[in-house]
Amino acid sequence: MTGRINVSDFNLALTLECGQAFRWSRHGGDGWFEGVVGREIWRLRQTGDVLETEMEVPALPKSTAVATMHDPPDGNARIRRYLALNASLPHITATFPAEDKHLHAAVQKHWGMRVLRQEPWECLASFIASSTKQIVQIRQIVAELSRRFGEPLAAFGRGAVPRVRGRAAAQPYHVGGRDEPRPYRFPSVDVIARASHTDLWNCKLGFRAKNLLAAARMIDSGKVELHGLPAMEYERALEELLKLPGVGEKIANCTLLFSCGFDQAFPVDVWIERALRRLYFPHRKVTARQLRDFAHSHFGPYAGWAQQYLFFNERTAARGGRNAAPQN
DNA sequence: ATCCAGGTCGGTC
DNA sequence: GACCGACATGGA
Numbered sequence: 503m504t505g506r507i508n509v510s511d512f513n514l515a516l517t518l519e520c521g522q523a524f525r526w527s528r529h530g531g532d533g534w535f536e537g538v539v540g541r542e543i544w545r546l547r548q549t550g551d552v553l554e555t556e557m558e559v560p561a562l563p564k565s566t567a568v569a570t571m572h573d574p575p576d577g578n579a580r581i582r583r584y585l586a587l588n589a590s591l592p593h594i595t596a597t598f599p600a601e602d603k604h605l606h607a608a609v610q611k612h613w614g615m616r617v618l619r620q621e622p623w624e625c626l627a628s629f630i631a632s633s634t635k636q637i638v639q640i641r642q643i644v645a646e647l648s649r650r651f652g653e654p655l656a657a658f659g660r661g662a663v664p665r666v667r668g669r670a671a672a673q674p675y676h677v678g679g680r681d682e683p684r685p686y687r688f689p690s691v692d693v694i695a696r697a698s699h700t701d702l703w704n705c706k707l708g709f710r711a712k713n714l715l716a717a718a719r720m721i722d723s724g725k726v727e728l729h730g731l732p733a734m735e736y737e738r739a740l741e742e743l744l745k746l747p748g749v750g751e752k753i754a755n756c757t758l759l760f761s762c763g764f765d766q767a768f769p770v771d772v773w774i775e776r777a778l779r780r781l782y783f784p785h786r787k788v789t790a791r792q793l794r795d796f797a798h799s800h801f802g803p804y805a806g807w808a809q810q811y812l813f814f815n816e817r818t819a820a821r822g823g824r825n826a827a828p829q830n
Numbered sequence: 831a832t833c834c835a836g837g838t839c840g841g842t843c
Numbered sequence: 844g845a846c847c848g849a850c851a852t853g854g855a
Contacts, residue, residue, distance in 0.1 A: 632837080633837035634851085636835045636836090636854060637836070638853095706851090751837095753836090772834090789844085791845090
């Protein structure tokens, strides 16, 4: 399934590589990105204001009649929703405080970056795995979890030569090797809930393994209901996520922002804390709590978007490179 | 080698 | 409340 989407005020590479999702990679070298969303493999390429799309959608077995309840929206609609293309970036940035030149500089510098709408469980699990890990390691953990526990996606069957746009791929995957990387679905809640602590540990989770396992069990047993979160009030949804072991305010807010549509959620990690202290409280002593209160009152209803611009800005600045993309 | 990473938790004072 | 160390692992 292929398609084209007209886009504006959008930068695909920035959006996929600014640190909010961990399963996208450049594919080939001709501008294509490939990722797994749900049980589908998506390939995306932006040329100016046109977004080219390719989706590999596995056919559902006839026996599973679950999907007949309602037809899923068409492919491009799912992509638009995932990439938040229906939101107006000029409208969003216009809600930022006009006098905040630090923020507006970051917005201008990284114009087109959008906050994704990911699947809640994958997002939550990824950020449970993220604590005191570099982004490159989070990607490794998520890949390993998917490889060990996730359903293999059929498009690149065992032994099949993967193809890139109709021709044989040079080496996007290590075909033939025993550990041939190929797309796997991110493992579902019940699979993780039934996994052994040791098997999770072996995915390089370290001390995070017990948290992921316990969180999956709580969700699987219905003690926490992820699908209900988007319909809740923000404070209530936050409270719900904080019930999960290993989930504090930072991880909870990442989940609410990146997967539940709470544009005001403002995750405070070491990078954003550095940025806030440097830009808004130079040479002043402020607690982490004060920083959080400031963020929620200062940035407005799209504070989470502001956070993502400041976060990425801080990371790229730290690399000392003008356009240097973060490598970790 | 040493420091630090998209943190959280349970102890202290 | 604020502060602190433990918790594992590996990249830079």
